[in-house]
Amino acid sequence: MATHVHDSARPSAVVCDRTALEPGEAQMSRLLELTIKPFVPFVRHIWRRLPVALRQTRPARRIGTFFYDHYVRGTYRDQTHYTWFLRNIAQLRLLTEVVSAHPRGQPLRIASIGCSVGAELYSTLWLLRRYHPWLQVVARGIDTSANVIEVARKGVYRLRTPSPQGGTLELNGAKVLTTVPNALNDIMDMTPEGDFRIKDWIREGVSWTVADATDPGLAAIIGPQDVVIACNVLGPMDDAIAEACLRGLVKLIVPGGTLVLDGIDLDLKSRVTQSLGLKPMTRYLEEIHTADPTKGDWPWTRWSHEPIDYQRADWHYRYATVFGVASSDERRQENAIDRPDAVLAVDAPVLAVSMSNTDSSTPAGIAR
Ligand SMILES: C[S@@+](CC[C@H](N)C(=O)[O-])C[C@H]1O[C@@H](n2cnc3c(N)ncnc32)[C@H](O)[C@@H]1O
Numbered sequence: 001m002a003t004h005v006h007d008s009a010r011p012s013a014v015v016c017d018r019t020a021l022e023p024g025e026a027q028m029s030r031l032l033e034l035t036i037k038p039f040v041p042f043v044r045h046i047w048r049r050l051p052v053a054l055r056q057t058r059p060a061r062r063i064g065t066f067f068y069d070h071y072v073r074g075t076y077r078d079q080t081h082y083t084w085f086l087r088n089i090a091q092l093r094l095l096t097e098v099v100s101a102h103p104r105g106q107p108l109r110i111a112s113i114g115c116s117v118g119a120e121l122y123s124t125l126w127l128l129r130r131y132h133p134w135l136q137v138v139a140r141g142i143d144t145s146a147n148v149i150e151v152a153r154k155g156v157y158r159l160r161t162p163s164p165q166g167g168t169l170e171l172n173g174a175k176v177l178t179t180v181p182n183a184l185n186d187i188m189d190m191t192p193e194g195d196f197r198i199k200d201w202i203r204e205g206v207s208w209t210v211a212d213a214t215d216p217g218l219a220a221i222i223g224p225q226d227v228v229i230a231c232n233v234l235g236p237m238d239d240a241i242a243e244a245c246l247r248g249l250v251k252l253i254v255p256g257g258t259l260v261l262d263g264i265d266l267d268l269k270s271r272v273t274q275s276l277g278l279k280p281m282t283r284y285l286e287e288i289h290t291a292d293p294t295k296g297d298w299p300w301t302r303w304s305h306e307p308i309d310y311q312r313a314d315w316h317y318r319y320a321t322v323f324g325v326a327s328s329d330e331r332r333q334e335n336a337i338d339r340p341d342a343v344l345a346v347d348a349p350v351l352a353v354s355m356s357n358t359d360s361s362t363p364a365g366i367a368r
Pocket of ligand 1: 114116212
């Protein structure tokens with residue numbers, strides 16, 4: 001389903017943040033880094049051949065973190081249009097549960113930021129409308145690329161054509177089809193020309209806008225939102241730009257709303273979400289963390305997901321990808337009582353969404 005395939009990791013730049021170190025320590029750290037650098041390809045070669053169980057031991061994780069922080073984290077920060085349908089079904093399932101509490105009769109406003117050709121937003125609309133037909137979803141995709149926005153607007157996908165030049169997803173690619181093998185039949189129809197067209201009931205109420213997520217004027221363009229999805233768009237940005245952008249995106253979300261945030265540097269995510277008082281939702285944490293097959297190959301790929309480390313004090317913020325924005329009532333209470341951040345409990349009914357269902361008798365691999 002790739003629209004643009006990332007190259008393999010190419011550790012080159014030395015990017016470790018030494019700002020917290022004393023001057024002597026910083027020099028030692030730099031020296032160590034330069035000494036080890038020639039051995040990085042060798043270590044990577046060995047690492048990839050180690051048994052998974054061994055790689056997950058604490059000493060191995062520490063070594064992995066060292067290599068990630070020093071040789072990988074700052075590399076290869078270019079943006080691509082890489083996307084596919086149902087990229088993280090566990091994350092969508094959590095979002096579906098969260099919005100089930102949305103007040104009836106009020107439109108649910110959703111923005112997909114960095115939407116590429118629209119696969120993420122159409123997937124979200126598909127699941128929300130399948131399970132909550134009573135929801136009035138009003139959705140908007142934004143992207144800086146006019147080409148992908150045009151493809152998203154048409155909602156027609158063709159095999160083996162680069163997405164920015166007319167819209168295609170590789171529908172025979174293994175990634176989506178192995179995650180939720182039958183879902184695409186419910187999302188798209190095949191046209192007489194052999195293209196794939198998003199069904200009308202999913203396209204309804206969606207608009208597509210060329211806009212820049214880093215623009216401080218974004219709120220005036222798209223207005224307040226109940227849900228903002230910012231996946232795989234902030235990671236390639238420089239840290240300072242990503243942080244400012246994230247803070248701006250959170251301002252778009254109304255009290256009680258939801259942020260879906262993935263594909264971003266984990267240190268940055270943890271620090272900023274804590275400082276903004278967001279509430280990490282940790283249901284399905286492990287399924288969500290491992291659902292996207294492109295997030296593997298840690299620590300050698302910048303966008304890879306490190307193994308979850310529950311011993312980290314910040315693990316809720318670091319690994320959660322769905323966050324609640326405090327409601328007006330919660331804000332009032334927080335102002336009245338000085339209490340530590342709570343982890344939002346999601347009490348909505350659980351949808352049964354099979355991650356591995358290949359049974360074609362179950363539409364879309366999903367059962368209610
Ligand atoms: C890797 S794709 C992610 C698509 C989708 N969100 C997903 O996760 O599958 C990133 C998209 O973000 C867009 N993008 C990059 N910088 C942006 C910005 N400042 N504002 C809006 N879109 C941006 C790119 O053009 C690209 O289409």
